[in-house]
Amino acid sequence: MTTVTADERPEHTGGPKPLLDGQQSQGRTVLVHIFVLAPTLALAAAVPLAWGWGLTWLDVGLAIGFYLLSGLGVTVGFHRLFTHRSFRADRGLRIALAVAGSLAMQGDVVSWVADHRRHHAYSDKEGDPHSPWRFGTTPAALAKGFVHAHIGWLFGRDRTNAARFAPDLLADRDIARIGRLLVLWTVVALLAPALVGGLVTMSWWGALTAFFWAGLVRVAVLHHVTWSINSICHMIGEQPFASRDRATNVWPLAVLSMGESWHNLHHADPTCARHGVRRGQVDISARVIWFFEKLGWAHDVRWPTPTRLARLDAAPRAGAR
Template identity: 55%
Template structure:
């Protein structure tokens, strides 16, 4: 029995501070899945070490940094705008070609196939910081030891347990019924390979050397993947522990706004705003909050490529304000 199938009683009995029922139990993960996950997580970190050695004494080529930035933006926005705001929450409606293009770009971010990603994230919203949440940092309780263990689980550990397995039939039946999305999901391994091959080929084309191709592969390929992964995982972990909570959320939902991650996460770290208004196309609900993802959605809207965009309703947002900033640990009432 996976955690999303736990009896409702277990979730109703949760008091907001205790470890989740069965928190120390983890379901077996197949060796193939475990090995693949480990490779996706660990290899980019080895690449960082290799890149540092290669750059020692001569620095990093501007070409590599520019390519890394381009691929980071394309794949990152594929995750935030495509996987998250469009496909998970339906914050807007996109033309079929754009919907598919965003799903392809997100798949190149090495965060799992589009259907599984959406299923896990919808489950996260269904049980945020309660039993059933696949990556809550409160899994082991709210004591210091439990929080440290929970932080590791929420950031990375959940990927290596049965918590990463979520029923797509239950949480993403709409995508399973979409032929374009099922094709993109099946193509995930090929898209990952393409995500690494393109920087290599671009580096070769620009520099005309194998060395230039390899350094582009490291910086715009593997290291770019590592950075995007850890920024995304930090939203799962840090953005439920550190930061401000200016808006009300569901009971026990401790999602926070963490401004230092706003630019790198393309606006995803305004996590309290998002959990307060999950279907809103803009997560930075206050003036001055950087949200590049919503900026791209606005551009798409002006080009006529998206419609039915769910922009913030000022009156509704005002009603959801908590007044004084709430600490991350304080559970809300329903």
């Protein structure tokens, strides 16, 4: 039987609410296909396009800048702040992080949080929306599970019940309004780089290459890095800390994921603001939270302590295969 920790327990009153909330609308399903497939096709075309033309230092700078902006919006905002409440933020910072995360084109903030809280509540068990162990442990089942965890689950029609898993965000007028404006943020995510590229170069070609590299390709890379946390980081890697699932650390993803691939500690202690807690474990997201704390914009940060980490070391491990 699955044990749900206090942090992962869905917030609701008035009796149990269902896990799911009907099915995605046909329009939303089409949008998911577009958001996933278009950037992925752009990524597949990136290498031959870059061979000798069509890529400038401006494109590289814009791609890195928008990758950091949208990626940190997801890791610091959607994940560590809104999902797990590992720190508290002033209203302006909450709004800024919600908008920045929305530029990653990973869905609206409320749905993202609901899905992720459901994942933690049922991690690697029935009810987990994207466990790679869903179909079994044979090589064929794991191959199928990898595809499901990495990308396949996004095409499912079932929708996580936000009223059960994210009632706090539904009740937050600022965040709920930002969630409803997903189409606007999608347009901004793709056209803002093009606008900057066009204005700097004063050319349509500069706008087009910026749209391709800092828009489509940047989104595709960030998508696959994020999805790798769902798939790779539940299949292979190290488990230095005790968790009740198969979450692992995968160090090659640490920089691109901005600290999210120190996934074992995160599942062992979901509310901890730092995921890379050992020497040499780069965690850019934690450093950004630290910076916000120094500025006075973030407070009540749940930093790791020796006692907190020692307790995790002493608990039994689930074991990765």
